[in-house]
Amino acid sequence: MQSPCSGVDPCMLICAFMSTTEFSTWVFLSSVLAGLLGSLTGLGGGVVIVPVLTLLFHVDIRYAIGASLVSVIATSSGAAAAYVREGFSNIRIGMFLEIATTLGALLGAYLTAIISTHAIGIVFGLVLLYSAYASFRTHPHSVRRTPNPLALRLKLQGSYPGPNGEEAYVAQHVPAGLSLMFLAGTLSGLLGIGSGAVKVLAMDHAMRLPFKVSTTTSNFMIGVTAAASAGIYLSRGYIPPGLAMPVMLGVLLGSLVGSRILMKADVKTLRLIFATVIVLLGIEMIYNSVAGRL
Template identity: 40%
Template structure:
């Protein structure tokens, strides 16, 4: 029964991850931790493996259908990986609780801006070539910060990179989510091997979850062109608010999910 539930969980997380460019870790970590009783580190390890699966399953479809800006993704991922390495280096010296609270508070203006921006943002005209972007240096800097926060707080870079590409760089929202899916697997791949080396990746529980994620990501990638941009932004904003609330609760040292 548990493998079936893990598969179903992965299916849902993979579909949402592919639709929104977040990898599904926001959904899987609390679900595995509280729903299946896994220690947090083990839940994060499985979620990272699933992020790789989401990226692989969705990115293949997005690249094939010319919905992903590969050139921009490769540029930004260089800075994301550099940020992740820097974050891993300074993690022992940083006040994690203060960073968690700050990140949670930053979610508020990001969510407000996403909901206010016009829903029709040019994705239909994207032809698979590199889109003209503005503020590229700023986008690279935010990607570096996304990688750092991913290493410091255990979150994926998608919740930061998608709004940054859309709001700061002028990338159409759907192109931003597709490009994020292309990028997130690279960052997660570097991290998951560390967890595996520490014996924290339960392959028996990861296998059915990853299988569900691969199928869900493929379905989500196929559905994305048919889902209205406004609806995607609304769902994305809800997930951002939940992530922000979770970060603030961790920073204040109380368990939000247990209360819910």
């Protein structure tokens, strides 16, 4: 990525002399790229833009997660209509699990004020590494239809258009799914990301929902989860308009372009390249946090 801020010391010098317009333009262009990368890897723009803002532009991580969080709401809500049309997302399962994710998001947003920025940086790096790994995990397709009494009582079931017509499913391991969703919400509130990777883990692996149902329902939930911490971020002053403006517009544009590319092209090679970028960002994040530079 071309940026005037690639080194540590020269960057501080160049960035300091940038005008507001130049700075906003660079942040906007980086955000477009982050949105594109996030959409093509399926990880969301947030996990990319936070390290870019902190590592390249030397933005304090609290401002970075604030700006990132609003872009997360934009991408999730912007893509919702397209996902619903495919008929995979499950509004009941989503709403039920949102109790856990929004409560987790409140906790996460409170934790940002208590935990040191170094620790936030390290957790962020680990989540990046896990997300990169998760984007390549294979999905054992053992959808369970065994009637789970708790899931049936809560109507955590549905059907989706499978290869052989409409296929029914029932959620399994509801408490485990709820706990993982609480974790996903906490990470979302702490790091200003959608934490789609953990949400999919909860639905796909713990609750044994079909993969397509998990990913689309997760996307639907991300916006609501992020909105739960956005209010706290706003009142704490984590959302500076001058920074959130180019980030939100850039990530939104990038992810819209990304979803168009996804529909047309086979992105296996792209995914591999981008996952490598995300691993590098994760390592860089952890290294800088440990070195005390974040």
